[in-house]
Amino acid sequence: MATAQRQRAIAVDQLFHALGDPTRRKMLHRLGRGPQSVSRLAKPLGVTPTAIVHHLHVLEQSRLVRTAKAGRTRTCHIEPEGFLMLERWIRDQRALWESRLDRLGDILDEADD
Amino acid sequence: MATAQRQRAIAVDQLFHALGDPTRRKMLHRLGRGPQSVSRLAKPLGVTPTAIVHHLHVLEQSRLVRTAKAGRTRTCHIEPEGFLMLERWIRDQRALWESRLDRLGDILDEADD
Numbered sequence: 001m002a003t004a005q006r007q008r009a010i011a012v013d014q015l016f017h018a019l020g021d022p023t024r025r026k027m028l029h030r031l032g033r034g035p036q037s038v039s040r041l042a043k044p045l046g047v048t049p050t051a052i053v054h055h056l057h058v059l060e061q062s063r064l065v066r067t068a069k070a071g072r073t074r075t076c077h078i079e080p081e082g083f084l085m086l087e088r089w090i091r092d093q094r095a096l097w098e099s100r101l102d103r104l105g106d107i108l109d110e111a112d113d
Numbered sequence: 114m115a116t117a118q119r120q121r122a123i124a125v126d127q128l129f130h131a132l133g134d135p136t137r138r139k140m141l142h143r144l145g146r147g148p149q150s151v152s153r154l155a156k157p158l159g160v161t162p163t164a165i166v167h168h169l170h171v172l173e174q175s176r177l178v179r180t181a182k183a184g185r186t187r188t189c190h191i192e193p194e195g196f197l198m199l200e201r202w203i204r205d206q207r208a209l210w211e212s213r214l215d216r217l218g219d220i221l222d223e224a225d226d
Contacts (some may be wrong), residue, residue, distance in 0.1 A: 012138075013135055016132050016133045016138065017133055019128045019129050019132075019133070020130055020132070020133030022126055022129075025125075028138070028206060032206050032209030032210050032213075033209055033213060034213055037186070047217050080211055081209075083203060083206065083207070086199075086203060087195070087203060090196060090199060090200060090203075093141060093196065094196070096142070096146055097145050097193075100146060100147055
């Protein structure tokens, strides 16, 4: 597999691993409403500070979230890049079926002629 | 949480659980090229027949795949419903940010006036 393709496969693996966890999806849902500090994000989720740091790390690795530190506060933001990658993955899947259906259509058209 | 909303949350959980596994994503990729029998689908994946049955069950539960038996052969097909649900999930996430960005834009426009 070419390097770029392999890197993309690893990125897709990371992305689906990140999204496979319901707590991480809740974090994304909350951040969709606006940036939040780590402590404010953690509060309603009922998870330990260690767990939230781990989840944020996974989300950052998958480019679904970015964090920025100002003074003593780390703020978390949605990072659209991971979402774009997910959309691209779906589009690639659809492209496979659709090209197959187009070919089937061509065969049926030829059979009609 | 209302029943319909709860059912949808469970369906989204199942969907991301299904997609979180690289073998299952490979199965979807192969089925995108056309329906296949269970044995043909299993062959290049190097997994046991028990594992493939489990993976198919998870994919069927998440409405990403459907299977149909004709005689002694079970054939697997892509089921678009799960993909539609995934697209809807992304759209809902985007709607959150975009409505927030629209509100921010309104505030900035008002500040300009």
